[in-house]
Amino acid sequence: MKFVEDIPSDDILDLVCRMCPLHLLEPGDKLRCLKTGQVLEVLTDYDGALEDIPNWCKKNGQEFLGMEEDDDCYKLYIRKTSEALPQTGWA
Amino acid sequence: MKNVYMDHAAATPVRKQVIEAMLPYFDEHFGNPSTIYDMGSKIKQVIEEQRAKVAELIGAKAEEIIFTSSGAEANNLAVKGLALARQKKGKHIIISAIEHHSVLNSARFLERMDFEVTFLPVDEYGLVDPERLSIAMRPETILVSIMHANNEIGTIEPISELSAICRQKGVIFHTDAVATVGNIPVDVNELDVGLLTLSGVSLGAPKGIGALYFRDNLRLMPLIHGGIQEKGRRGGTENVPAIVGLGKASELAAKELSHKADHMRELRDLLVEGVRERIEQIKYTGHPNRRLPGHASFCIEAIEGEALLFMLNQEGIYANTGSACASKALKTSPVLVAIGIRPDLAQGSIVFTLNSSNRAEEIEYVLEKLPFAVQKLRSLSPIWRQKSAA
Numbered sequence: 436m437k438f439v440e441d442i443p444s445d446d447i448l449d450l451v452c453r454m455c456p457l458h459l460l461e462p463g464d465k466l467r468c469l470k471t472g473q474v475l476e477v478l479t480d481y482d483g484a485l486e487d488i489p490n491w492c493k494k495n496g497q498e499f500l501g502m503e504e505d506d507d508c509y510k511l512y513i514r515k516t517s518e519a520l521p522q523t524g525w526a
Numbered sequence: 527m528k529n530v531y532m533d534h535a536a537a538t539p540v541r542k543q544v545i546e547a548m549l550p551y552f553d554e555h556f557g558n559p560s561t562i563y564d565m566g567s568k569i570k571q572v573i574e575e576q577r578a579k580v581a582e583l584i585g586a587k588a589e590e591i592i593f594t595s596s597g598a599e600a601n602n603l604a605v606k607g608l609a610l611a612r613q614k615k616g617k618h619i620i621i622s623a624i625e626h627h628s629v630l631n632s633a634r635f636l637e638r639m640d641f642e643v644t645f646l647p648v649d650e651y652g653l654v655d656p657e658r659l660s661i662a663m664r665p666e667t668i669l670v671s672i673m674h675a676n677n678e679i680g681t682i683e684p685i686s687e688l689s690a691i692c693r694q695k696g697v698i699f700h701t702d703a704v705a706t707v708g709n710i711p712v713d714v715n716e717l718d719v720g721l722l723t724l725s726g727v728s729l730g731a732p733k734g735i736g737a738l739y740f741r742d743n744l745r746l747m748p749l750i751h752g753g754i755q756e757k758g759r760r761g762g763t764e765n766v767p768a769i770v771g772l773g774k775a776s777e778l779a780a781k782e783l784s785h786k787a788d789h790m791r792e793l794r795d796l797l798v799e800g801v802r803e804r805i806e807q808i809k810y811t812g813h814p815n816r817r818l819p820g821h822a823s824f825c826i827e828a829i830e831g832e833a834l835l836f837m838l839n840q841e842g843i844y845a846n847t848g849s850a851c852a853s854k855a856l857k858t859s860p861v862l863v864a865i866g867i868r869p870d871l872a873q874g875s876i877v878f879t880l881n882s883s884n885r886a887e888e889i890e891y892v893l894e895k896l897p898f899a900v901q902k903l904r905s906l907s908p909i910w911r912q913k914s915a916a
Contacts, residue, residue, distance in 0.1 A: 449743055449745065450758075451611070451745050452607075452611050452745050452746060452747045452748065453748065453757070453758035453759065454748075454751060454758060456753070456754060457754065457757065457758040460754060461757070506614065507614050
């Protein structure tokens with residue numbers, strides 16, 4: 436896991452208190468609204484996200500920048516590098 | 527015998543247009559909204575359309591609405607969900623002494639989890655004093671919950687003033703608006719609330735559906751963990767017909783609000799005037815002006831409220847004593863105690879809640895039967911004989 440600090444982000448997705456599988460469904464919808472190159476900050480307190488989100492990024496052609504720990508959650512940073520995002524059909 | 531229903535706070539008939547809207551979602555469009563094939567995704571779209579209708583009724587955005595099974599569940603989610611999500615910031619909650627049991631008992635539950643709860647007293651009309659709220663707030667206060675209007679005494683709280691104090695201090699404000707949404711205009715922006723509860727029961731929607739408004743993507747600890755329903759905030763396969771019912775009822779309520787309140791107020795005032803003229807030693811509880819338009823609540827000396835209800839029932843008149851919980855447990859209503867009503871007088875509580883379906887001739891019928899029922903009960907009451915002799 437890559438640890439980062441103070442990454443500037445273009446949008447925030449707050450998933451704190453919400454669990455699996457939201458962390459695999461919502462990032463795609465949020466990234467769809469960003470331009471290529473922009474950064475999404477995902478806030479989560481779900482431990483499973485630490486493994487799942489980097490894997491999701493790899494699978495969907497997005498760049499996982501790293502994570503940092505905050506007082507009450509983890510912050511995971513994703514840079515949008517591809518427009519080919521999965522259609523979840525759920526939002 | 528007539529059939530005069532004046533307990534619309536407890537339940538309203540589901541409207542014909544609502545039933546018609548719901549029916550196809552029982553057999554024709556029965557898909558599970560979480561499935562990926564079109565039978566499911568189309569239903570998902572329908573749910574989102576209903577969400578938008580509910581949101582419009584209260585001036586919210588669609589994504590700020592969570593569907594629940596009831597107003598009680600929405601209250602639980604607001605109080606417990608917010609408290610558990612914010613507990614690192616503080617563990618002090620403030621509620622009024624006259625909240626619905628779903629708020630009161632949620633707060634009492636949190637006390638067992640080492641939260642501190644302040645129960646704000648109310649005045650003789652049931653009003654919360656904004657000054658008292660301000661004094662009660664502490665650095666560790668994370669939530670204030672004050673109901674928009676109380677169903678037992680009809681009083682409408684000064685929500686905008688109370689929420690302004692909370693906004694100033696960075697505290698989330700929740701209001702239980704079950705009694706007001708659909709009866710009077712409710713706008714979450716004008717009230718400036720962070721959380722608001724509503725229920726289908728008050729709107730002509732079926733029982734078993736409610737909603738919680740939450741602003742600004744507020745963090746809430748889910749009470750029902752499940753899958754992706756309600757974006758992970760409230761698990762469980764959605765009650766699609768009921769959601770459609772709530773959406774349709776909200777749409778109808780939005781169109782009818784302006785003239786509905788006038789009609790109810792007129793009938794209610796007729797009832798109150800008539801009751802006061804015909805029955806002596808009776809107290810009209812709640813605020814005389816700041817009250818729900820169709821609401822009339824009384825405490826009648828030397829009679830027992832439940833006995834009066836049964837006698838009225840025999841005449842085809844349906845009313846309430848006000849607090850189902852207190853009534854079934856044979857307890858004095860905590861709301862009436864909070865506004866300073868003597869326990870013996872509180873036993874004689876009766877509450878009429880009208881809606882737009884009530885008519886003037888029904889008021890006349892009640893005014894014909896009620897005084898007779900009170901007189902009969904008083905004739906059996908040793909307390910009344912004593913008072914009369916004095």
